[in-house]
Amino acid sequence: MRPNHHLDDATVLSYSAGALPTAMNVVASAHLERCPHCRGRVHVAERIGGTLMQQQRGEAPRQDDRDAMLALLDREPETAPAATALASRADAADVVEPPDRDRLPTALHPWFGPSMRALKWRRIAPGVQRIRAGSVAGGELMLLRIAPGSRLPLHSHGGTELTMILDGAYDDVLGHFGPGDVADLDGQTLHQPVTAPGVPCVCVAATDAPLVFSGWFARRLQPLLGF
Numbered sequence: 001m002r003p004n005h006h007l008d009d010a011t012v013l014s015y016s017a018g019a020l021p022t023a024m025n026v027v028a029s030a031h032l033e034r035c036p037h038c039r040g041r042v043h044v045a046e047r048i049g050g051t052l053m054q055q056q057r058g059e060a061p062r063q064d065d066r067d068a069m070l071a072l073l074d075r076e077p078e079t080a081p082a083a084t085a086l087a088s089r090a091d092a093a094d095v096v097e098p099p100d101r102d103r104l105p106t107a108l109h110p111w112f113g114p115s116m117r118a119l120k121w122r123r124i125a126p127g128v129q130r131i132r133a134g135s136v137a138g139g140e141l142m143l144l145r146i147a148p149g150s151r152l153p154l155h156s157h158g159g160t161e162l163t164m165i166l167d168g169a170y171d172d173v174l175g176h177f178g179p180g181d182v183a184d185l186d187g188q189t190l191h192q193p194v195t196a197p198g199v200p201c202v203c204v205a206a207t208d209a210p211l212v213f214s215g216w217f218a219r220r221l222q223p224l225l226g227f
């Protein structure tokens, strides 16, 4: 199954420039392992970066050049021949070898190990378990495991949050998020995820600032949750 929710343009550009904070970079890399669409966009962004570097040696890029380059990122990979080749190779690989449900994305192995089953969860609230990565420069990196059919507190974000679903699913105002999907959120998004029935929703989340809860109850809960 292909992801339906992707990295936003700013994240793709920062990733390509090697400018994402470590925690965000880990989650973006995990999504890229499973998303031919975003791998194609990174490939385009790297070409844009190469062009910009060439222009830096000459004259500075004009705003409309930059806008045209950013518009390229929103084009389907089919319009970029090299990206199409990359995507179709990945598609072929996906068909031959579907992702092993127990195996975490390779980008997560240094932080959490390779196996979903072997994870040692710690309960932090009713229905919510977490594993924090060790110290991660400039942010938080954690795995969350939320019981099926749970409604999380309504919250927005003081900074950026990048979350990738590893198993299970949830729904919020932005849609349905299943395995491989990423929620690439900034401080403007107010959301209240509700996990799907059936299996727990397991996701990896990177934040660069504390979450901002809007209800008094959730605000009081926040220190306990440690977000």
Ligand SMILES: [Zn+2]
Pocket: 003, 005, 006, 007, 031, 035, 037, 038, 039
């Ligand atoms: Zn994607």
